[in-house]
Amino acid sequence: MRKLNEPYSGRDMSADALTRRMVERRAIEAAIWGMPAVNYELMYQEMVHTVKGGFNQILYWSRLLDSKNQTLTPNPDVIYLMPFINTKDAGPMVLEVPPPDDGVLNGSIMNYWQAAIEDVGPGGVDKGKGGKYLILPPGYDKAKVPAGYLAMPSDTYQGYALVRSVLKSGREEDVAKAVTYGKRVKLYPLSQAANPPSTVFVDASRVVFDSTIPY
Numbered sequence: 772m773r774k775l776n777e778p779y780s781g782r783d784m785s786a787d788a789l790t791r792r793m794v795e796r797r798a799i800e801a802a803i804w805g806m807p808a809v810n811y812e813l814m815y816q817e818m819v820h821t822v823k824g825g826f827n828q829i830l831y832w833s834r835l836l837d838s839k840n841q842t843l844t845p846n847p848d849v850i851y852l853m854p855f856i857n858t859k860d861a862g863p864m865v866l867e868v869p870p871p872d873d874g875v876l877n878g879s880i881m882n883y884w885q886a887a888i889e890d891v892g893p894g895g896v897d898k899g900k901g902g903k904y905l906i907l908p909p910g911y912d913k914a915k916v917p918a919g920y921l922a923m924p925s926d927t928y929q930g931y932a933l934v935r936s937v938l939k940s941g942r943e944e945d946v947a948k949a950v951t952y953g954k955r956v957k958l959y960p961l962s963q964a965a966n967p968p969s970t971v972f973v974d975a976s977r978v979v980f981d982s983t984i985p986y
């Protein structure tokens with residue numbers, strides 16, 4: 772019997788060759804299928820171990836990205852904020868987006884598999900006016916959502932948002948304004964909406980943040 776690490780001819784239609792092709796195909800499909808979840812987990816673990824953050828906090832970069840940011844598709848001309856959300860114990864979480872007065876935000880809210888739930892900003896439900904996005908745990912009854920919130924049902928407890936604070940220019944003062952505006956985003960449990968706790972921001976701009984997937 773041919774070993775799995777031995778080469779085979781594409782014209783080989785033996786049982787061994789067909790089994791090898793099936794195994795290779797399934798391995799490739801599994802790697803592709805799992806990539807979004809693996810990437811999410813690597814980003815979160817890097818947040819925990821490198822930046823000392825955690826769930827229901829906002830990871831951000833206080834300056835434009837450089838080579839220290841080793842994420843998959845970063846842009847070097849915006850300020851990034853990444854709220855990491857877990858509704859397992861906290862229940863519904865409010866992601867409060869400010870109105871576009873001193874700046875503009877755009878981005879997406881995603882589940883654990885990085886499947887989009889909804890966009891935020893001018894292209895999102897708030898139409899660029901700002902709003903209170905309410906990320907719901909799996910199976911949560913939307914009828915229980917209070918008035919004034921934008922319900923975001925999720926089929927996973929964990930998720931995150933990728934939010935960009937748009938710059939007017941790359942000048943230092945405009946970068947600072949984009950950071951200040953971005954930090955007006957709030958993240959807190961709905962159960963504490965009457966008196967929201969301060970949102971925790973953790974800055975990754977001065978560390979190597981490596982969430983690349985090893986193969």
